Amino acid sequence: MSVEIFTTVMTLASSLVLLAGIAILWRRSLPAYIHAFARQSFFIVVAVLVLAARERDRELVLVALLMFALKVVFMPAALRRVQRHVGADADVRPYVNTPVSLAIAGILTLVAYAVAQPVVALSHLPTRGGMPLALASVFVGLFIVASRRSALSQIVGFLVMENGIALLAVLATYGVPLIVELGVFLDVLLGFLVMQVFVYRIRDAFETTDVDRLRSLRH
Amino acid sequence: MLLIPLLGSPLLAAALSWLVRPYRRWVGIASASLSVATFVIAILLARRCLDGAAIVLGPMEFLRADSLSAVFALLVAGGACVSTVFGRSYLDRERSDGRLGEDRLRRFHALTNVFIFTMLLAVTAHNVGIMWVAVEATTIATAFLIGLERSEGAIEASWKYILIGSIGIALAFVGTVLGYFDFVARVGPTDGALNWSVLVRVADRLDPDIMRLSFVFVLIGYGTKAGLAPMHTWLPDAHSEAPAPISAMMSGALLPVALYAVLRWKAVTDACVGDGFTDHMLMIIGALSVAVAAALLVRQAHYKRMLAYSSVEHVGLACLGFGFGPAGLPAALLHLLSHAAAKSTVFLLSGEILHRYRTTRVSGVSGLLKTMPLAGGLFLAGILGLLGLPPFGLFLSEFLLIRAGFAAGYPRLTGFVLLMVLLIFISLLGHVSRMLYGSPPEAIHRGDLPAARYVPIALSLAILVILGLVIPGPLASLLRSAVEVVYG
Numbered sequence A: 001m002s003v004e005i006f007t008t009v010m011t012l013a014s015s016l017v018l019l020a021g022i023a024i025l026w027r028r029s030l031p032a033y034i035h036a037f038a039r040q041s042f043f044i045v046v047a048v049l050v051l052a053a054r055e056r057d058r059e060l061v062l063v064a065l066l067m068f069a070l071k072v073v074f075m076p077a078a079l080r081r082v083q084r085h086v087g088a089d090a091d092v093r094p095y096v097n098t099p100v101s102l103a104i105a106g107i108l109t110l111v112a113y114a115v116a117q118p119v120v121a122l123s124h125l126p127t128r129g130g131m132p133l134a135l136a137s138v139f140v141g142l143f144i145v146a147s148r149r150s151a152l153s154q155i156v157g158f159l160v161m162e163n164g165i166a167l168l169a170v171l172a173t174y175g176v177p178l179i180v181e182l183g184v185f186l187d188v189l190l191g192f193l194v195m196q197v198f199v200y201r202i203r204d205a206f207e208t209t210d211v212d213r214l215r216s217l218r219h
Numbered sequence B: 001m002l003l004i005p006l007l008g009s010p011l012l013a014a015a016l017s018w019l020v021r022p023y024r025r026w027v028g029i030a031s032a033s034l035s036v037a038t039f040v041i042a043i044l045l046a047r048r049c050l051d052g053a054a055i056v057l058g059p060m061e062f063l064r065a066d067s068l069s070a071v072f073a074l075l076v077a078g079g080a081c082v083s084t085v086f087g088r089s090y091l092d093r094e095r096s097d098g099r100l101g102e103d104r105l106r107r108f109h110a111l112t113n114v115f116i117f118t119m120l121l122a123v124t125a126h127n128v129g130i131m132w133v134a135v136e137a138t139t140i141a142t143a144f145l146i147g148l149e150r151s152e153g154a155i156e157a158s159w160k161y162i163l164i165g166s167i168g169i170a171l172a173f174v175g176t177v178l179g180y181f182d183f184v185a186r187v188g189p190t191d192g193a194l195n196w197s198v199l200v201r202v203a204d205r206l207d208p209d210i211m212r213l214s215f216v217f218v219l220i221g222y223g224t225k226a227g228l229a230p231m232h233t234w235l236p237d238a239h240s241e242a243p244a245p246i247s248a249m250m251s252g253a254l255l256p257v258a259l260y261a262v263l264r265w266k267a268v269t270d271a272c273v274g275d276g277f278t279d280h281m282l283m284i285i286g287a288l289s290v291a292v293a294a295a296l297l298v299r300q301a302h303y304k305r306m307l308a309y310s311s312v313e314h315v316g317l318a319c320l321g322f323g324f325g326p327a328g329l330p331a332a333l334l335h336l337l338s339h340a341a342a343k344s345t346v347f348l349l350s351g352e353i354l355h356r357y358r359t360t361r362v363s364g365v366s367g368l369l370k371t372m373p374l375a376g377g378l379f380l381a382g383i384l385g386l387l388g389l390p391p392f393g394l395f396l397s398e399f400l401l402i403r404a405g406f407a408a409g410y411p412r413l414t415g416f417v418l419l420m421v422l423l424i425f426i427s428l429l430g431h432v433s434r435m436l437y438g439s440p441p442e443a444i445h446r447g448d449l450p451a452a453r454y455v456p457i458a459l460s461l462a463i464l465v466i467l468g469l470v471i472p473g474p475l476a477s478l479l480r481s482a483v484e485v486v487y488g
Helices: A003-026 A030-055 A058-086 A098-122 A128-147 A151-173 A178-206 B003-019 B025-049 B067-096 B102-124 B128-149 B152-186 B196-205 B208-226 B235-241 B244-273 B277-297 B303-323 B325-357 B373-386 B393-407 B411-436 B451-469 B473-487
Strands: B055-057 B063-065
Touching: A003 A030, A003 A098, A003 A128, A003 A151, A030 A058, A030 A151, A058 A151, A058 A178, A098 A128, A098 B152, A098 B208, A128 A151, A128 B152, A151 A178, A151 B152, A178 B128, A178 B152, B003 B025, B003 B055, B003 B063, B003 B067, B003 B102, B025 B055, B025 B067, B025 B102, B025 B473, B063 B067, B063 B102, B067 B102, B067 B244, B067 B325, B067 B451, B067 B473, B102 B128, B102 B244, B128 B152, B128 B196, B128 B208, B128 B235, B128 B244, B152 B196, B152 B208, B152 B235, B152 B244, B196 B244, B208 B244, B208 B277, B235 B244, B235 B303, B244 B277, B244 B303, B244 B325, B244 B473, B277 B303, B277 B411, B303 B325, B303 B393, B303 B411, B325 B373, B325 B393, B325 B451, B325 B473, B373 B393, B373 B411, B373 B451, B393 B411, B393 B451
Parallel strands: none
Antiparallel strands: B055 B063
């Protein structure tokens, strides 16, 4: 694969990752959020596999497989199951409406370009063009957490952010050392499972997953 | 070889607690004894690291402890020791009251020990990525511990904690990736590239712009875990809703562990950037934390939240010390040690107060010195310690901090912080005197726990007094060599 094609493929994958994240901002139902997250994870897996093929790196293949199992298959399925159990608590009333959300996503992307500028300048890797897009996904994920009311949507936002970081690590350094990568996977998985347990507890205690109702401690 | 038992004993305790079913009382005793053993091992480790020696273990020097690690290991193991030994009273009572079933007791012990293990791993891991994994794991272990009582408040607090904590720590990982990226781009991919001793050594070859960016992410990320303002919003909820022994450890030990991670990155960033960049950031965020704590303490109606905001104040002060250069660092480390001793004391006793008065409101507690003379007296001593009065350790450390601030050439900032500390002093003393004096509610049961139960608390107050009178010679050399670790 020539460098030009490789660069194009990686930048395209990064754009799709960001786009899948932003898609959450205009969709209005939790199944759509989960679908967008699964799709976003899939684009990252593709990017990692392309990179692994180019670098002939077995560790990256392992990372891609783990990521596929965890973020494309397991987590979306688990989220759907939780959503069925806690009921159709669709996020129809986010704190911020769609046009404003999209405008903010645009601003966040610009900020990401500004912040990542020294990083791109230093890098010699053909993948460097995608780094601001990965950072933008991190910011968009953060915004999703801040602007949604349902605990499940907040989990999706957190996972989008996590995806952005995973992509950033791949683009910037062709992946962090395997031992760290495995530790990160373990933490993300455990953190996800704990969050899932708390969604049930919130529902049992408050009879909703609208975190706006969690205000007894504000004093 | 000290590192294996240091990390092994909390792991062993966790495994015991998890595997022995149903819960048996001896498991609790074994777990408390192992935490005492861990503390003794941490002291031995500190003795080994006094003169700047480092202990390494494992392939690619997976674990590495130097004097800076030793200071924090002491603090973690000490806080854990006091909390688990005194915590036995809490657990026995919750069990006999029927509020904690066998299953939850088992889980409590297992998770508490996992929590202690992850903190110790964070301060002895050589690889900053593994350090990150360990700090993140503390969030996971403690989320269930905060929510142990499953009240609405506890669930709300745990949710905020795990969400804000995970996001913060994710941002710290962005910082870690940027640092690694800088290393790979400038030095090339090598084994052990994320080991902090390697990062510090090659720091002058790294790109300063990237390191500044990386440090911003690291400070915001780990700063969230450390409860620094404005990322502190989860802290008062989590620390006030958690069971008393967990509040004690989260406040005394976990907040400093997050600051430890910041310090490791500060050493790398300073060696690369070379100017006062990190110092200024730390001073701003530290002063802001002290100011926010002061503002929110004035009208605080709940005593556990009051203690939580006091933690925001003290991590803020430690941060300022980190920013005040080589004279500020030992003062800040001393401050964290004293704070751990004082804060575990008062948080553990706040559990006793809560159990007796059945309210978290300051206004609901009166005549504490009459209802529980011993616990009330110790609580008063702990609070006076927290306020920085002599002869307690925080007096000395705050004095050294303020002096370092003036000596470093920041008279206005230091003056402002001093003013805030004074404000906190007045409001905290007002709240606490309302609790201690007056006539107790009519129906309340009077009397303390058996005196022997208070031994761990009395010992930690004794340490606090010693730290206020003199810095023992070995501790002084430990702090000196910790300064060398950070400032080279």
